[in-house]
Amino acid sequence: MRALEHVFDRPFGGANPLKHLGAVATLLLWLLLASGVVLFMVLDTSAAGAYASIAGLAEVPWGLGTLLRGLHRYSADALVLVLLLHVAREWALGRYTHARRAVWLTGVPLVLLIFASAIGGFWLNWDRLGQYSAISTAEWLDALPLFAAPLARNFLSGQALGERLFTLFLFVHIGMPLMLMFGLWFHVQRLARAQVFPPRTLTAGMLLMLLVLSLAAPVASQGEASLGTAAQALHLDWLLLFIHPLVDATSAPFVWALVAAALALLLLPPFLPAGQRPPVAKVYPEHCSGCERCFDDCPYSAITMVPHVSGRPGALMAQVDPDLCVSCGICAGSCPSSTPFRSIHELVTGIDMPQLSIDTLRAELVHRLALLPGPGKFVVFDCVEGAQARVQAPDVVHMDLICAGMLPPSFVEWALRAGATGVLVAGCREGACAYRLGQRWTAERLARVREPRLRLQVPEHGLGVVWADVGDEAALAAALDELRRQTTGAAAGFEEMAS
Numbered sequence: 001m002r003a004l005e006h007v008f009d010r011p012f013g014g015a016n017p018l019k020h021l022g023a024v025a026t027l028l029l030w031l032l033l034a035s036g037v038v039l040f041m042v043l044d045t046s047a048a049g050a051y052a053s054i055a056g057l058a059e060v061p062w063g064l065g066t067l068l069r070g071l072h073r074y075s076a077d078a079l080v081l082v083l084l085l086h087v088a089r090e091w092a093l094g095r096y097t098h099a100r101r102a103v104w105l106t107g108v109p110l111v112l113l114i115f116a117s118a119i120g121g122f123w124l125n126w127d128r129l130g131q132y133s134a135i136s137t138a139e140w141l142d143a144l145p146l147f148a149a150p151l152a153r154n155f156l157s158g159q160a161l162g163e164r165l166f167t168l169f170l171f172v173h174i175g176m177p178l179m180l181m182f183g184l185w186f187h188v189q190r191l192a193r194a195q196v197f198p199p200r201t202l203t204a205g206m207l208l209m210l211l212v213l214s215l216a217a218p219v220a221s222q223g224e225a226s227l228g229t230a231a232q233a234l235h236l237d238w239l240l241l242f243i244h245p246l247v248d249a250t251s252a253p254f255v256w257a258l259v260a261a262a263l264a265l266l267l268l269p270p271f272l273p274a275g276q277r278p279p280v281a282k283v284y285p286e287h288c289s290g291c292e293r294c295f296d297d298c299p300y301s302a303i304t305m306v307p308h309v310s311g312r313p314g315a316l317m318a319q320v321d322p323d324l325c326v327s328c329g330i331c332a333g334s335c336p337s338s339t340p341f342r343s344i345h346e347l348v349t350g351i352d353m354p355q356l357s358i359d360t361l362r363a364e365l366v367h368r369l370a371l372l373p374g375p376g377k378f379v380v381f382d383c384v385e386g387a388q389a390r391v392q393a394p395d396v397v398h399m400d401l402i403c404a405g406m407l408p409p410s411f412v413e414w415a416l417r418a419g420a421t422g423v424l425v426a427g428c429r430e431g432a433c434a435y436r437l438g439q440r441w442t443a444e445r446l447a448r449v450r451e452p453r454l455r456l457q458v459p460e461h462g463l464g465v466v467w468a469d470v471g472d473e474a475a476l477a478a479a480l481d482e483l484r485r486q487t488t489g490a491a492a493g494f495e496e497m498a499s
């Protein structure tokens with residue numbers, strides 16, 4: 001998956017669509033909603049008048065009606081493709097275990113709602129394609145022992161479409177999206193700062209693409225529905241209506257079995273054995289000042305602020321919900337108590353990771369820096385999810401972090417004061433953080449625009465930063481070489497700093 005993302009990183013940069021699939025899907029939902037509201041305004045909501053009101057859009061000057069229909073239809077088509085990619089990406093990255101289980105499971109009903117709503121949309125035109133889709137769906141549903149009388153009887157030849165049935169069509173196509181929006185809120189509410197809007201350039205690109213498609217391949221009605229005649233030679237939308245030809249080619253029970261199997265497959269990943277769950281973040285109330293930085297930075301909304309155990313009036317402390325914590329350590333990196341400059345023997349911080357505490361990080365750094373012969377000494381703070389290169393060189397120590405976001409910026413200054421010639425911070429590429437926000441917070445903290453900030457005293461040439469995924473090992477090695485170059489001859493500066 002990462003290799004594929006890298007291919008798209010080159011032309012698209014920060015607007016790589018593969019890294020914003022959830023946001024693009026949400027954008028498409030908004031486009032569907034907006035264009036749907038306008039379509040609803042022109043739609044004659046009676047069975048007798050629906051066809052003419054939608055087919056008449058082709059006559060609207062400047063091609064605006066065609067544009068509107070195209071935007072609505074192609075947004076739905078694009079949503080199916082984007083959804084497929086979104087699920088494939090989250091699956092490939094293993095984002096369905098432990099705390100992410102609920103996010104995955106709340107996504108599944110959205111797929112059903114999207115297809116149900118999209119298929120229902122074709123019925124509202126009440127053209128021949130809508131007729132074919134409505135009858136096929138009714139026959140397909142009749143294969144289940146759900147209804148006292150077969151639904152397909154509503155479409156007996158010679159009868160006009162009943163108004164009550166048309167109202168049901170309206171409910172399917174308009175009620176489902178409302179449920180979809182509610183479901184989407186459920187889907188993302190466990191994610192802090194869920195990205196529901198793609199970058200502007202990507203939004204503009206998507207819009208342009210949909211508009212061009214709407215003009216290049218205009219969506220048109222396919223003749224008024226007539227229950228007395230069977231539809232022939234229809235232009236099918238294979239992305240949204242593939243189920244009908246599938247039923248025609250096989251049988252209704254077979255396609256139900258196929259849908260059930262696909263659904264089971266989609267629901268399965270969160271229930272597969274997921275291995276040992278890593279320990280979650282732990283709060284040390286006596287060192288927690290209630291500053292709320294961890295609360296702000298946690299990518300999975302796993303931290304809440306509660307009254308401090310000390311009982312001091314108004315004092316707060318962090319509390320971790322173990323069900324939501326993904327054990328990334330970003331909270332430890334944000335805690336103001338995580339500074340190695342504190343003189344206490346054991347560096348207990350406000351919130352920490354049991355598997356790699358801030359105290360262990362400081363002790364290891366001291367120990368391993370002391371083992372380097374010098375004169376050049378380089379510290380690389382590596383994200384274990386990123387580039388796998390551990391450069392074996394006599395002047396380098398690698399300090400592995402759960403996520404780059406768990407590095408308190410004060411460690412950079414501290415390492416330089418403790419004798420390092422240069423410090424390289426290595427994290428995953430933009431948009432590729434295994435924990436969603438670690439790369440972004442690290443970049444902002446090191447750029448001094450987010451707390452805890454890197455202090456101004458830290459000389460620029462003493463710090464290197466590289467965003468390197470698995471597969472970018474050469475970039476990490478090159479960044480280290482660059483740091484060696486930029487620190488050559490600058491030792492006096494660091495000696496000054498150390499004194």
Ligand code: HEM
Binds near residue numbers: 021100107184
């Ligand atoms: C209409 C359909 C869907 C929409 C609009 C949608 C949208 C989103 C959005 C906006 C995010 C947050 C992205 C971020 O800020 O990192 C997200 C995350 C996620 N989605 Fe969906 N989604 C949909 C369907 C699904 C489905 C069907 C699944 C899987 C069965 C799924 C699995 C996930 C997972 C696992 C995450 C969390 C990723 C993480 O932990 O970083 N989504 N989705």
